Amino acid sequence: MSNTSAAMNTSTNGNQPKLSGPLAKASAATYEYLDDRTGLSAGLRRNLRKVFPDHWSFMLGEIALWSFVVVLLTGVFLTFFYVPSATEVVYNGSYVPLKGVMISEAYASTLNISFDVRGGLLIRQIHHWAALLFVVAIVVHLLRVFFTGAFRRPRELNWVIGVGILTLALLAGFTGYSLPDDLLSGTGLRIAGGILQSIPVVGTWGVFLLFDGEFPGTAWIPRFFVAHVLLVPGLLLALITAHLLLVFYQKHTQYPGPKRTNENVVGYPLMPVYMAKAGGFFFIVFGITTLMSALVTINPIWLYGPYMPDQVTSGAQPDWYIGWLEGALRMMPPIEWTIFGYTISWNILVPSVIMPGIVMTLLALYPFIEAWVTGDKREHNILQRPRNAPTRTGLGVMALTFYVILWANGGNDIIALAFNWSINSVTTLMRVLLFVLPPIAFVITKRICLGLQRRDRDKLLHGIETGRILRLPSGEFVEVHAPVDPDEVAVLLSKEEVLPLPMPPKRDANGVRTPGYAIKALRARMSNWWYRDDVPVVTLNELESGHHHAQEQVEIAGTYGVEPTVSEEVTAGHR
Amino acid sequence: MSKTKFDPYGEDNPANPKKPASSSGSTSSGAAQTHGGSYEEEIIAVEAPQEIDAKAAKRAERQVATMFMVSVVCTLGFVVAYFALPATATIELPLIGITNASNLSLGLALGLSTLLIGLGAIQWARKLMPHVEVIQQRHLLKPPDSLRKAALAQFSQGAADSGLGQRRLLRRTLLASLLVFPLPLIVLARGCGPAPKGELNETMWTGGLRFLADITYQPLKPSDVPIGGVVSAVPEGLLEVQKAQHNLNERAKSAVILIRMRPDQIRSQQGEGWDYQGILAFSKICTHVGCPIALYEQRTHHLLCPCHQSTFDLADDGKVIYGPAARRLPQLPITVDAEGYLVAREGFQEPVGPSFWERS
Known part of the structure; x- marks a missing residue:
């Protein structure tokens, strides 16, 4: 001290x-x-006391950052030993079952890292675990940003950068997964090659340029290596830097609360608390991924064996983040067209090119789409509670449901085996669920949000129900309501009054048609759909009369010696 | 909204009684002021560490110091384990089973040493640093109009000085040269691989080529394929081709499987000459995205791709009966040669493997 x-x-x-x-x-x-x-000094003076708002959910992006650093550090070590070459050599290392087998140098050097380099297996496993954590953290961070509306002006560009980081993270993961040249990674590469080959007009050329001829060739290993250790991480580093600089410059968003306004930022200064916490957090992420690598084997490539294009294992699973694409590919019915002698493989194009393309594009453009629909172009530094944007929250849960069903179908064989179902029924069921469940998820989520809005409104107007019933001398029964904690009131009051865009007039006063009427009308209708059902914000008058009413009740209760306090369990129920 | 009405921290007095007896609250606010007005901040709450009293602080300090010291011990343990344990040493543990001792000890040591530094730092921040909650004003991200106008005016001035606006010829030729400029990059990419010349349509299978078992590379006789059996095979001479080409490209196309069923179970529509006494040869490469297909169900004669579960009925010309594959498995017509070995009657009649644009 x-x-x-x-x-x-x-x-x-x-x-x-x-x-x-x-x-x-x-x-x-x-x-x-x-x-x-x-x-x-000028920079230090300005920034050492820079305030960052505090909330556990702001840590998610930090996990992504630190796991990326861990991946970089461990990756450098791996490059000292990994040999990016498809040249066949006789394996002569410590792993007995493969002794004397002809394998690629890439696979041999990965075995070497795992069995003959001291600490090599540990570093390899930290690299893989941290890479998995990197993508998990990005996705959960993205969900936090989405559901709290943190992507709204002025942060739309940072959202787009974030989607770029996510895409590159997937690419980094896929190229890295391929490099050991084991049977699983080779199978993944075969699938990627098949997808590339299905693209109309340029697909065959794409395969021949990527693989220097037919699949698999030998050129892909050094090419993937350079992409994995230089190109993709370089781009990632640039985008992550830009992402952080923007967060720093635009200042972090904050949750609603007492004293928190759109024009200020309430929190703790960088020095010392934040520095200690953020710096310490790096070591925690490093420590936890290391402990996982010590205790839980990840990607035991020696068990899979070297890649042979005519061999395969059953029950093979890609890394988790590829699961949704794998599931989509497994789910698509067999539709292929032949037109004028040319083949269009919808069974591959739809799940592997078109659908992911649409999903990532919609994701990147989401802030602009929402702003166009709502007409809300104001600057937002206070985060929205998900319940106060029921349509967005509903859309988010809907998209998430869609994603999870695809992802689950990536393991349809595992599910079928675990529950002893027919694999075909699992797949057919998933095909149906993919279209049925998301809209249901939307409706349910939106209703839950509206219900929560109503409860918030009640709480503001009437206080918290204490469960104490009082009988007045007149015979009337009243329930005593306790006043709401002021901190919570500040949070409840953060809900903003918003009105849907008005319907444009078809013609103005002079009878001239409104230019772009159809678009404007569509926008107004969508805006109306967006805000429809929203529970009205408590007005100042309502609040005061509600407050007055509560005050009265407290007084009455006080007259009869009843304390308008809330028992612990009631409070807990209301939190 | 009348937020101030409900403001719990209505009094901004730094000496707010909510704050602990320690003078940290007022001193920090003083600090903010002494450093000049341009960095305005308002302290609204100081959550001093709960255990601010000397005894508790000592205890927290001891905790944190212990974590740091244990971290040092773990780091040293890492060094010891690195030199003491060979990379392949194993150890049997309850729950985990036999595991790599080197990986386990190095990982536990490094993991704990880093984790404890992190936990120590956070415990330090939580217990021993005063949490001064502060309000800072945000600056407007949008610059004042005057500034924007000035910047744009400078740009326009520069553009005018350069003559970009007036000299249309220069503007257009510059644009043209810049548009063409990336062309070399695209042309250079052309060198990444050869032009496709119909390789995807062909495999090395031709009439008379024997089937070799895929591991032993011994030629197969009909007796090597029992009824209900399934044998993976490659064409005779594949190893030589692989050696000449220095890659596995041919293997990725020409791998086949041989299966045998009772001739009356074959429901082929293709006519005579495809099977030999109930033995059938199909491409092993899935027509979906090219995984090798390996799961054969003897009773139903179904072949299932383990990657995306396309299911082919081998008794019915390899037709797709479920899953994402759109085309049947290509089949090789087979017979036996003079020495009684299984051979292909001719090559594949259609491209094997995944679809592609030029495939008809």
């Missing part, structure tokens, strides 16, 4: 922190040296 108070005191006096010792002297000298030449 003494350290802390010392620091506080010195900052009060505006003196330099009183640290002594050779290390402190050296760092002070270094600082002065740098400051003299770069004017470092």
